[in-house]
Amino acid sequence: MSAGFDTVVIGGGHNGLVTAAYLAKAGQGVLVVERRELLGGAATTEEIFPGYRVDTGAHRLGGLSAQVVADLGLTGHGLEVLAADPTVFTPVGNGIPLTLWRDPRETAESIRRISRPDAEAWVPFTELVGKAASFLQAAWTTTPPDVTGSDLGDLLAGAKLGLKLRGLGRKDMAEVMRILPMSIYELLDEWFESDLVRGTVAASAIGGLCQGPMSGGTVYTFLHHHVGAGAGVIRPTERVRGGVGQLSEAIASACRQYGAEVRTGAPVERILVDDGAAKGVVIAGGEEVRAERVVSSADPRRTFVHLLPPDAIGPDFARKIDHVRFRGVCAKVHLGLAGLPDFTCLPGAGPHLEGVISISPSLEYLERAYDPVKYGAISDAPYLELSIPSLADPGVAPAGKHLASIVMQYAPFSLRDGAWDEAARNSIGDLVVRTLARYAPNIEAVVEGRHVMTPLDLQERFGLTEGNIYHGEMTLDQLLFMRPVPGAARYRAPVKGLYLCGAGTHPGGGVTGMPGLNAARGILKD
């Protein structure tokens, strides 16, 4: 048995490390135990092909908290964030493509070549998105109120905080409340006529969702991805120099500086529960680590079903956890490239390749990509988000080579026919390359290496239940005070001494550091 710690954190993903760093900074004795040999969880960088540094999970940041960066001095630990400009390039087969720039006026000029009314609408649209996202940002930094409890004061305080913090005017507030539950399809109908603009914006609303752009509530997910995006920026593309794993390494380095211990290759077999309270963890092989409290950055299903003894939580809570929806729909494809893709609509190299390349020619294209997944089948023509990090950060690929990282939707975790075997895995790789080839016919010729991760692979590699990249779907009923489930949204589990700090808690998924920060604040308050 190991010596006792104040806190043991399960999982060395970025949120687990953020919580650990804050607790260690506050003077606690902290141990982080990570299952894999490398840190970062789904924010990690691995050498999949020789000489390539591949972000096997998330390949861009999702509104990384400036507070976390500042509080933990991450820049001093080697973190360098690279903000791409342009942020998005949406190619077409033939015709005029769309490029989104950080400056909305520049974007409007790009749009003007496609649609004059859309160009006029662009800047006001980004202003609405900015206001709504800033409203969400206020909620992000707040521990959600407990609406299941009887403490009405708590609820009011939470609501007031959310309302007051940003000082949104009455009119803006009403508009935000109106649009939040809408589908992105309905919202964009009110703003834009061009397929390309609608498809490019809508793609940001469906990431990681087993829903299409015509599904209700997708405006919320769209706004979620724009918290902290910066004024006028739609679909921000921010990477980390050296790969997103460098962020995790920087947080781990901060942890160690504050005195926390970080262990890799130490999979937690189960959480020790004694007399109804979490007392530590058992590492595979039987080693017991005792601690005053246990903080799990694993997703709620993994934490409550796989890591806790079956009778540690009551049947009512267990039923709620059973009903958390995961339903992963993302596959990941990594390509080692001998040369850059050459798009027929905009031939040659250029800045358009430096953001993400979005295969989303129309909103209807995205909805059609979603249709088959409802019945357990893979998209015929999938949505792709392709990133070539080696342009801005040549160190991630061998000299003269390039790396492409692609998120593909939709590939359902639960296939109606067949299983996620080698053949299915290869079919995803073929589908992605074939889809790209419609826009950049040279792609097949320049691919030197190919690595495919199915939703099942995401589950196996990262411990993401059903391959859901956000530790539970980011739908309206699984957010805020309902994340992961009502009654447990304040980072405290219904087992004494057990806390949650991962993306399965408020405010949810993406490389933000916010769940980790909020959890640490809650733990230090107790």
Next chain:
Amino acid sequence: MSPRVFGRPGVRPEGPELLPVFPPEYTAAAVLRTTPFHRRTEALCEAGNWRRWSGFLAASSYELHHDREYWAIRNSAGLIDVSPLHKYRIQGVDAERLLDRLVTRNVAKCAIHQVLYTPWCDEAGKVMDDGTLCRLADDVFRLTSALPNLRWLLDNARGLNVQIEDVSDALAALALQGPNARAILTEAAGGVADDLGYFRLTEGAIGGAPVQITRTGYTGDLGYEIWTEPQHALTLWDALMAAGRAHRVVPAGLLALDVARVEAGLILIEVDYVPSHQAVIEARKSSPYEIGMGWTVKLDKPGFVGRDALMAERARGPEWEFKGLEVSWDAMESLYGAVGLPPQLPSEGWRTSVPVYAGNRQVGYATSGCWSPLLKKYIALAHLQTPHSATGTHLSMEITVEHHRKKAAARVVEPQFFNPDRKRSNPGRADRS
């Protein structure tokens, strides 16, 4: 106004065309399910007095009045079809762990072929249901309940290595209750149950039908429940009726059973308490301590559902107690006498909420009551606020005399109004020793 036509389903009365009658396909049995004994019970049910029990047709009384059936339970033997009970078979290495988590009693201490009577609670320590739990083998149990419980069982079984099977339709059951029950079984089952202890199980055969016999029942009398597969049901019924003839066995319905169970002080779900998952307001829920089941709560066993709440409740003391009331005969005589009537006695058990007073202040409510033909007393089961629940306390219960609400003096007693030695005694074993 046209006269209404009553008659047997599908049978048109003679004479001119009157009002439409039920279409020929309509029978009570077409709407409700019938038990495996129905061919026998239907033929015997002269009164046609059926009621619904868990979706099944169950005889309220076989004769026009349940009197003879009641007296059989107390003086000879009544044979009651209890097949509509819900039954679950729970098997696996974690079966004991699951059940110890579920129920308030200590399942680890339950021997093979022992039966436990037990309630189970929600996480707030409020009673959801009650029933019997029988250990058939080391890792095999059978749970009976009044309401469906499969989902709750499955919810509690997450992560445990158990198989849970709803065997409600796979088991027919008869209750043989009354002082002659043992003698009938001696004849019918060849003595396997002669020295069967109270709340124990044995296996055997009756009329060639393989059976399990438990010394359990809902009458507070000497009695057994006999379990068999549905295809053997009629064989079992016939064999028991044949063996019982000399011992004056009488098929008994639920009206007779209800009087017997009130005399025995046995609580009835949805009558004497509201199952917590059906309660629309908190105040309708009851803890085991509040409904006379405190004795079943084993707080010293670890981590069962509701334990924390029950610990807290025991520490502060329950607010309610479930007790018996004996209504004063003199009070009845004078209240009825004032309007020129002899006391009107409820020969059928009633199931309404009746206020109970200390002076002019209501301190509780009775939920079941009846005239006890055996004890010659008007008795009731009541929820009383704890300061007024001590045995011997003088209270009054509302009775309605000729449309006027009156109060009749009543005394608080232990709820087991009738508790004969023969319920638990074991002469078979004593004879041999």
